[in-house]
Amino acid sequence: xxKFEKNYLRVFLNIGKKEYSEEEKxxxxxxxxxxxxxLCKDSKLKYHISGSGYGISKGDGFIGEKALKNKIDKKxxxxxxxxxxxxxxxxYKSGFxxxxxxxxxxxxxxxxxxxYEESKSLERAIExxxxxxxxxxxDYAYGYSDDKTLFENGEGRxxxxxxxxxxxxxxxxxxxxxxxxxxxxxxxxxxxPINVFNKKxxxxxxxxxxxxKMELSDENQIWIFTPTILNxxxxxxxxxxxx
Numbered sequence: 745x746x747k748f749e750k751n752y753l754r755v756f757l758n759i760g761k762k763e764y765s766e767e768e769k770x771x772x773x774x775x776x777x778x779x780x781x782x783l784c785k786d787s788k789l790k791y792h793i794s795g796s797g798y799g800i801s802k803g804d805g806f807i808g809e810k811a812l813k814n815k816i817d818k819k820x821x822x823x824x825x826x827x828x829x830x831x832x833x834x835x836y837k838s839g840f841x842x843x844x845x846x847x848x849x850x851x852x853x854x855x856x857x858x859x860y861e862e863s864k865s866l867e868r869a870i871e872x873x874x875x876x877x878x879x880x881x882x883d884y885a886y887g888y889s890d891d892k893t894l895f896e897n898g899e900g901r902x903x904x905x906x907x908x909x910x911x912x913x914x915x916x917x918x919x920x921x922x923x924x925x926x927x928x929x930x931x932x933x934x935x936x937p938i939n940v941f942n943k944k945x946x947x948x949x950x951x952x953x954x955x956x957k958m959e960l961s962d963e964n965q966i967w968i969f970t971p972t973i974l975n976x977x978x979x980x981x982x983x984x985x986x987x
Contacts (some may be wrong), residue, residue, distance in 0.1 A: 745922075747892065748860040748889040748890065749859070749892045750835075750891070751861075751869065751887065752855070752857050752885075752888055752889070752890055752894060752896060753856040753857075753873070753885065753887040754857070755853070755873075755882060755884075755885040756851060756852075756853060756882070756885065756927060757852040757853075757881060757882060757904070758851055758881060758883070759849065759850075759851045759883045759928050760842075760849075760850055760925070761850055764852075766820055768819040769824050772840055772852065773821065773840075773978040775875070775876070775879050775902075776840060777829055778875075779872060779876075780829040780838060781856070782871075783834070784834040788808070788831075789807060789809070789829055789830065789855070790806035790807065790830045790831070791812045791827070791830070792805050792807070792827070793807075794826030794827065794828075795823040796823045797819050797823050798819055798823070798824075805815070806830055808942050824842075826840065826841040826842065827840055830840050834859070835859045836856075836859075837855075837857045837896060838854070838855065839871070839897060840852055840854045840855075841853045841872055842974075851883075852922065854867075857896045860889050865889060866968065867888040870966065873938075873940055877961055877964065878935060881963070882943055882961075882963075882964055884927045884932065884940060886932075886939050887938040888938070889937070899911065899913075899914075899917050901914060916940075917987045918986050919986065920986060928944060929943050930944035930947065930948040931983050931985060932949075933986060934978055934985070934987065935952070935967075935969055935981060935984070936971075936974075937966075937971070937974065938967075938969075940960060940966055941967060942963055942964055943963060948982065948983045949983075951979065953973070954967040954968055954969040955968050955969055955970045
């Protein structure tokens with residue numbers, strides 16, 4: 745049986761959107777920082793910016809609040825296409841990436857990772873989802889618990905060897921990445937313990953019976969499944985990509 749060590753939440757936003765203004769990038773950046781401050785009180789957060797012109801940070805690549813402010817004041821948000829927030833005290837990590845070129849499905853991805861706590865895992869995931877939905881349009885999201893080998897950005901697996909480690913992306917993740925454009929049309933990856941579905945997905949899941957449903961917005965619902973019913977309900981899903 746897998747030992748749960750972290751909780752993971754992945755959020756897909758703005759499927760098909762090709763361009764983002766500086767204001768939109770600023771809002772996404774500030775939202776991640778705000779969520780981290782809410783969840784990781786009294787922690788010294790560290791940050792990483794992806795984008796041309798921001799320079800290469802020494803060491804682990806993360807910078808503090810002052811250095812972040814200096815970089816943003818100097819370069820703004822125009823060239824930013826990714827951002828990570830990290831708290832070593834709370835073992836918390838979140839990030840977003842903007843995909844906007846002809847070789848990928850245009851979108852914004854967000855992910856969140858924090859330590860596994862059986863009694864609080866679901867509560868924390870719902871809290872994050874609600875905070876995101878107040879400011880951004882969610883097309884689809886799912887969350888689950890996993891072990892420490894999970895690499896948050898893209899759901900690869902870290903394979904450790906004696907003197908090194910290698911990131912490997914499972915084939916099922918590659919298959920899923922090719923289907924992202926179908927999310928607004930009702931496609932899902934599969935059922936997870938916690939899911940955020942759009943209207944088309946909800947229509948396609950008419951025969952599915954979750955443990956609980958929560959209205960998130962006019963466009964979205966949160967569906968929750970307990971382990972005892974998850975496998976049975978997954979077998980009934982027609983629009984899923986993986987088993």
